Amino acid sequence: MDSLLKPTDRELILTRDLKAPREKVFAAWTDPALAAQWWCPSHCTLVSCEMDVRAGGKWHRSMRVAGGSVITKYGVYREVEPPARLVFTYGTDYGNGTRDIETVVSITLTEVLGGTRLTLWHTEFEGVAVRDEHVSGWTTTMDKLEAFCGEGT
Numbered sequence: 001m002d003s004l005l006k007p008t009d010r011e012l013i014l015t016r017d018l019k020a021p022r023e024k025v026f027a028a029w030t031d032p033a034l035a036a037q038w039w040c041p042s043h044c045t046l047v048s049c050e051m052d053v054r055a056g057g058k059w060h061r062s063m064r065v066a067g068g069s070v071i072t073k074y075g076v077y078r079e080v081e082p083p084a085r086l087v088f089t090y091g092t093d094y095g096n097g098t099r100d101i102e103t104v105v106s107i108t109l110t111e112v113l114g115g116t117r118l119t120l121w122h123t124e125f126e127g128v129a130v131r132d133e134h135v136s137g138w139t140t141t142m143d144k145l146e147a148f149c150g151e152g153t
Contacts, residue, residue, distance in 0.1 A: 012122040012131050016142050019115040020149035026083035026109055028148060035061075038148040042140035044071075053080055059088060070095055075102070084109050090122065101126055116149075118142070 018025055028034045036049040044063035047070060051059045060074045075089035086107040092100040106121040120138060125131040 009128045010123060010125045010131065012120075012125070012134055012138065014120045014138055014142060016118045016120075016146060017112060017115060018118055018146055018149045022083040022109045022111055022116045025116045025118060025145075025149055026086075028145060029086055029107060030080070030082075034148075038144040039141060040144075041137040042144065053077060053086075055080055075105075078104070079106075100130070118145075 028038065030051065030053040032049050032051045035051060036046055039049065039061065040046040040063050044065050047062040047064055049061045051057070053059070055077055057077045057080075058074070059077065060072065062070050062072045064070050072093040072095065074091050074093070077086065077088045079085060079087035086105075088105055089102050090105045091102045101124075103122060103124045106119075106123075108119045108121070110117045110119070120142070122131075122134060122138065125134070
C-alpha cells in the first residue's frame with residue numbers, strides 16, 4: 001500500500017434516499033430471499049446468496065460476470081442492529097486464484113421524510129484504483145435496491 005494515501009483514498013461513501021420504511025430496507029439487506037432479488041451489480045447475474053445475519057455469522061454470494069466466469073463475494077457480520085445498522089467484512093474471490101484484500105462495509109439506515117436514507121461506507125481499500133473499481137458496482141446495485149424497495153410501497 002502506498003504510504004502517501006490519505007484516509008479518504010481508502011474509503012467509498014454512497015448515500016441514497018429510498019421511498020420505503022427502514023424495516024423494509026433492513027429486511028432487503030438481511031433476508032436472503034429478498035437480497036437475492038437485488039444484491040448484485042447490473043452487469044452480473046446472481047448465482048447464489050446465503051446469509052447468517054448475526055454478529056459472527058457469515059454471508060456468501062456468487063455472481064456470473066460477462067464472459068461466464070463466476071466470482072464470489074463473502075464476509076462476516078460484525079454488527080447487526082435492526083433496523084438501523086449492519087457492518088460486515090467484504091472479500092472477493094475471482095475464481096482464478098486471485099482475491100481482493102478484506103475490506104469493511106457499514107450500512108446505516110436513517111428515517112427521513114418519505115422513507116429511509118441509506119448510507120454505505122466501504123473502507124480499508126488498498127488504494128484509489130481499487131476503491132474506484134467498486135463505485136460502479138455499488139452504484140448499480142443501489143439502483144436495483146431502490147427499484148426493489150419502491151415495489152409495493
